[in-house]
Amino acid sequence: MNIDAGNLERLTHAILCGFGCAEPEASIVAEHLVMANLCGHDSHGVSVMPMYGRQVADGNLIPNQTPDFGVACGAITQVDARRGFGHRMALLALDHAMQTLDTHKVAILGLKNSGHISRTGHYAEYCAQHGYVSLHFVNVVGHKPLTAPHGSREAAFSTNPIAMAMPVATQAKPLLDMATSTVAFNKIRVAHNKGEQAPPGSLLDVNGKPTRDPQPMAERREGTLTAFGEHKGSGLAIFAELLAGALASDATVASSPAIPNGAINCMLSVIIDPSGFDDPEAVAARTLEYCQSVSDCAPIDGVDKVLLPGEPEAISHADRSKNGIPVDDETLRQLLQTGVDFGLDYATLRAMVV
């Protein structure tokens, strides 16, 4: 079924209020998740709400949290999100860290102990809206690792996303936003919900053999995800773990205990004011010129047009804004049940989207 984005956001907002989120948190989280759906990342859209519900019920995700803002040391700032909703905690942390830009032209943020921050590209977009270049490295702790390093059948890190963007007229262009696993864990869960196979090369079974059956990973976290790009992606994932976990916070998967329904994100963000190098307009002009040269590259057979990172999401956004967001029956059932688990009325919730 296709659901209008505004209706899906209202439903999600109502369930977040059921969790105990007040304004502006309920709006920030609902908007973030529906934006992920609009961008085509259903794995990081409203389908994560049941996980958030379980975390809230367990006391591992805390609505309306106040982060602990560290004092800047030069351009470096640490913020402890104290298990608050990551979507709001990360924006508050970025705002806090950006205060060093006036003096240093760079701000380096270490965000730790955060609830799930979901779509990492959201934070690169936020920095671009302020006119800043940014790079973000994220690790995931609080549950056992899911992704095997190159050559292993055993997991040693999670899906450790990275994101980076250039600002062009306050837009993130281009915007690279990716898990360092071949696919994000939540894409395996969504494939399972839809009764689909996992993408080729994305999963190993418990014996280290390639598999496309998403069920053991989606339901029991059995087997491992693979790192993208073999040894190179595996190396990048290890550095995301080290930058976000060993440097910017105090939790790598090697030291952090697994907690029920745990998914805690830590993030190292590097935010750069382009005016430290040159006139920002000149940087934007060179960025556009270069992007155009990439777009102009001749496509191979079977490819209509060479896309820049961020363009698939923009295409999806345009399509889904117009035609609605496809939500499979199982995901909708789980979403509504999450609301019911928090005392909301099933019929009232369902009427918002059906």
Ligand code: NAD
């Ligand atoms: P993906 O593989 O769909 O896309 C990765 C990147 O490749 C994007 O920048 C996209 O624009 C680009 N891309 C895709 N197809 C392209 C093409 N044909 N040509 C040029 N560029 C192309 O994304 P993913 O790795 O599955 O990640 C999905 C989302 O999951 C991201 O938003 C990520 O931040 C999020 N995530 C979050 C966590 C977390 O713990 N918070 C963990 C993992 C992933």
